[in-house]
Amino acid sequence: MGRVRAVRRGLLVAAVLLAGWAGGGGPAGAGADGGRGALTFVTAGDLTDYLGPLVAEWNAERPAEPVTLVELPESADETRAQMLSELRSGSRRFDVLNIDVAWTSEFAAAGLIAPLERGRFGLGAFLPPVVDTATFRGRLYAVPYVTNAGLLYYRQDVLDAAGERPPRTWAELARLARTLAPRHGLGGYAGQFLPYEGLTVNVTEAIGSAGGTVLREGDARVGVDSDAAREALAFLAGGVREGWIPAEALRFKEEESRAAFAEGRLLFLRNWPYVYADAGRPGSKVAGRFGVAPLPGPDGPGRSVLGGSNLAVSARSRHPATAADFLAYLTGERVQRQVLTRGSLPPVRASLYTDPALVAAHPYLPILRESVLAAVPRPKSARYDQVSLAVQAVAQDVLALRASPEEGVRRLTRELAAIPHDGPIASGP
Template sequence: MRWMRAAGRALLVAAVVLAGHAGFGVRADSGAADSGAAASAARGPMTLVTAGDLTGYLSPLLDDWNRGHPGERVTLVELPESADETRAQMISELRSGSHRFDVLNIDVAWTPEFAAAGWIAPLERRRFPLDAFLPPVVDTATFDGRLYAVPYVTNAGLLYYRKDILDREGEAPPRTWAELARQARTLAPKYGMDGYAGQFLPYEGLTVNVTEAVHSAGGSVLRDDGAHVAVDSDAARAGLRFLADGVRDGWIPREALGYKEEESRRAFQEGRLLFLRNWPYVYADAGAEGSEVAGRFGAVPLPGPDGPGASVLGGSNLAVSSHARHPASAADLIAYLTSEPVQRQVLTRGALPPVRAALYEDPELVRAHPYLPTLRQSVLSAVPRPKSPRYDQVSLAVQAVAQDLLAGRQTPEQAVARLTRELAAISRKG
């Protein structure tokens, strides 16, 4: 991703305001001395662990916190850029009972797994202004009815399209799968382009694309409890058929079966695709000076069978390690990073979609980031990835089955039957 730079001076004010708030209470029957000792023990220096911060946007935010909290300084620990490597290193430390990490910046799909394993501590709902967040993002931070994290940034898929070409042909951007397939099949070849691509290499992106297709058709992969398989449905078969037919009929190029986010972005940005499913960061890259499609593209919500479809929620949540040395300071840091002034800077400095609902209607921000109203619509209709304490196994099963489906080795009916068996086996392990 490429990020956008901006400046702001409201952060230090927010840090000072938050300094007086504690994240964890003290027993009411404790004596004054014990209460003071407990509060003191719960406060102090800490670490925040995250995947590699490629743009360096996070360090200035933490510098502002540190200036306002000299006794509760936070040290940034950056793990590899790869989500899989980051997750593996986090789990290794947490399983060992290490006190190395206090606050964890985790993928939204990891929250159930980390909570079920006891690696992150439950949080007090009243401590955080959850009503000010976009409602779907709050669900990604809960497990078994309890809050285990706080939404930090969000994400939802968008459909990017060549506005210049559709305007020339007198066409509106597609709202349904049938319209998308027709335009990708008939218009793209006229301009020497491929029709449509998402992220179809077997990795987490493929799980996201498959889950979006299944939910857009009205189905689901697992039930909300994460323990029961729900993929054996006509809706799931319809979602998989949409993708399989696209590859078979050629409006999804076979080259796209090797695409991750960046490969697909480059294909669109270089003028080789009519349509692209990707995340909001593409808007800034594709519109930058030197892009082949700058000023010639638009973005709309993902289509579905009969109208707008469903995106999968991306983004990350902030959680407190069960072995945090200073949990009260850790909770205050999370409150700071999710406060409105800092969330504004998360967008303007890092080009990351915030979780605060009001920011999506802020005129100044909308002028600078024109995709915000569309993204808000996509987030509000988005769904989380399958909730499961064994999400990594669930995702691998989805990827393996979808790979065979898109390669033409299985029909949608066979794929659903196989996925049902494999997900049932994963659930039984619990």
């Protein structure tokens, strides 16, 4: 089934790209008066097939302004590369882009996406932290579409049998992972520690939970040379050294860590909300035996990094008025409800987190709301890709015990200082 979907997606992308070349670089209907007309909506691969029906509903209601959905590879890195290649070439092919929240600053600084009017989208109804992910230099460059925050998954049955509660601090997590987990033949704690974007997220969360930051908000200056950063790296490295973070966790991405928890091999797991439904399915060894809690921090609940995606309009779109309407449609309450019920993705509208019917179907929503409200965005930089690579490389050496936390902080400070974080916004096409 996965191969069939991949082939279908590849044919669809090829057809759209060929149509763009044949039509002079713009989608069908380009040039409509008043910035209105057909759109092309580009996104990473839709694993749950929920976007197609949403686009079909729009097309049924707005036949004069149809939207063509283009799915790029499911890999975030490949999606980003293809989007950037198209936009930097001056192509008008893509009108609306579904981008990772971490890319908003990069795309905005490069002049690839257009600034938006704040008053158009009812942002006051959104969870406040998610709106911050859509801004750069104080201007709105995207509209939050779905959000995400890390949660702590734990074996409820194991903690109950020992008379323990879910850990609220790093010390409690370490104690239980070090002492209780081995008694049940379990690994203690895992996150996403392979050197990729997931490692950047885990390290940024730990630094933020300790009260620190990678880049200072507002001026994008390096802020990682701090006791908080040293404490965060020491916490993670100590888990590897003492064995309560299993060595195999250094090779985990989201799916590997999810599988380890669902197979009953971990006491604690840091991961995204999608794991909740998966771990509860028939066949999971932990179905009915696990719970979720906010991530712990040094002295109490910690702070997650915000995940999710934002919707942006290409700076070269010929139909920005229709594009703005499409953004409002996808972020309206009716569609946001479907984003959760059809796509199992956390919505951005605050009211949905206290909706009794939704909470009954998705019991993690109140905890997720708490985590989102306390969450921090990833570092805002015009060169976020370089920031992430630097964090990954340094954290990998610290977790592999090749460098001390102090050495890691010094090196990361030097490498981040060499990156132009707040470069000029390009003049645009």
